[in-house]
Amino acid sequence: MYSDVFCQVYNTFGWNYYPEIFGELLLQWLRRQDFHPKTAMDLGCGTGILCEILHKNGIRASGMDFSSGMIDIARSSNPEIDYQVADMITFCPDMQFDLITCTGDALNHIHDLSDVARIFQNVLRYTAPGGYFIFDILNENEVSTSEPFEMDFSETVRVWFQMTREDANQVNLKVRVFENGALQFEENIQETVHNPAAICDLLRQSGFTVERCADRLLDDTNHGTTWFVVARKPYPIQA
Numbered sequence: 468m469y470s471d472v473f474c475q476v477y478n479t480f481g482w483n484y485y486p487e488i489f490g491e492l493l494l495q496w497l498r499r500q501d502f503h504p505k506t507a508m509d510l511g512c513g514t515g516i517l518c519e520i521l522h523k524n525g526i527r528a529s530g531m532d533f534s535s536g537m538i539d540i541a542r543s544s545n546p547e548i549d550y551q552v553a554d555m556i557t558f559c560p561d562m563q564f565d566l567i568t569c570t571g572d573a574l575n576h577i578h579d580l581s582d583v584a585r586i587f588q589n590v591l592r593y594t595a596p597g598g599y600f601i602f603d604i605l606n607e608n609e610v611s612t613s614e615p616f617e618m619d620f621s622e623t624v625r626v627w628f629q630m631t632r633e634d635a636n637q638v639n640l641k642v643r644v645f646e647n648g649a650l651q652f653e654e655n656i657q658e659t660v661h662n663p664a665a666i667c668d669l670l671r672q673s674g675f676t677v678e679r680c681a682d683r684l685l686d687d688t689n690h691g692t693t694w695f696v697v698a699r700k701p702y703p704i705q706a
């Protein structure tokens with residue numbers, strides 16, 4: 468779970484650019500599929516940027532996240548959108564949604580494949596028949612490590628970041644916040660790099676069909692640094 472201070476750092480440093488890019492891609496994808504969801508649920512919604520994009524485009528969007536600091540920011544940006552603090556591993560709302568999303572490598576925060584399987588089984592339950600589950604996961608070939616870098620947060624606060632790859636499957640992001648030169652807090656975020664073929668197998672075992680697993684959501688766009696996965700809940704077979 469992200470600490471409240473880290474949620475503010477996340478919000479202020481513009482890591483919201485990713486859901487903005489993803490949101491535009493997703494809207495294009497929906498238009499091309501001629502798929503017009505009325506309702507959507509964003510898992511690991513962070514500060515709610517994707518929900519807001521969907522909401523502005525006439526979709527009744529809801530969001531959930533484990534970190535209450537993220538949900539506080541999301542709620543204050545748009546009180547009309549329904550947000551919940553919950554763990555996506557056990558999350559299983561009563562209603563069904565036409566579209567479920569999970570972006571910004573939120574699924575890489577789930578380390579154990581048995582928990583990923585549980586999420587997929589639950590998502591199937593709350594996806595409407597014919598509805599889509601669209602998410603990204605880190606691409607093992609594109610995960611970069613960086614030299615530490617620093618940025619000003621305010622006149623007195625500086626933030627230091629470093630991304631390291633401990634082994635093939637483990638990425639660590641370390642963030643330190645300094646006020647007037649003194650360390651105020653440090654956050655360590657671990658992400659697990661999942662194998663896309665294993666993820667697609669889990670989706671199929673859960674009952675989804677996998678329509679796409681590629682380094683871009685649309686064929687004619689530049690490839691991204693993640694895998695994009697499009698899964699669909701089949702319609703029930705008519706007797």
Ligand SMILES: C[S@@+](CC[C@H](N)C(=O)[O-])C[C@H]1O[C@@H](n2cnc3c(N)ncnc32)[C@H](O)[C@@H]1O
Nearest residue numbers: 486511512513532533534554555570571573576
């Ligand atoms: C890198 S952020 C991405 C946020 C947002 N989707 C975006 O694209 O900006 C990952 C998010 O996943 C959330 N998260 C991690 N594990 C979670 C869990 N088990 N249940 C719900 N949310 C979780 C984190 O709190 C965080 O907000």
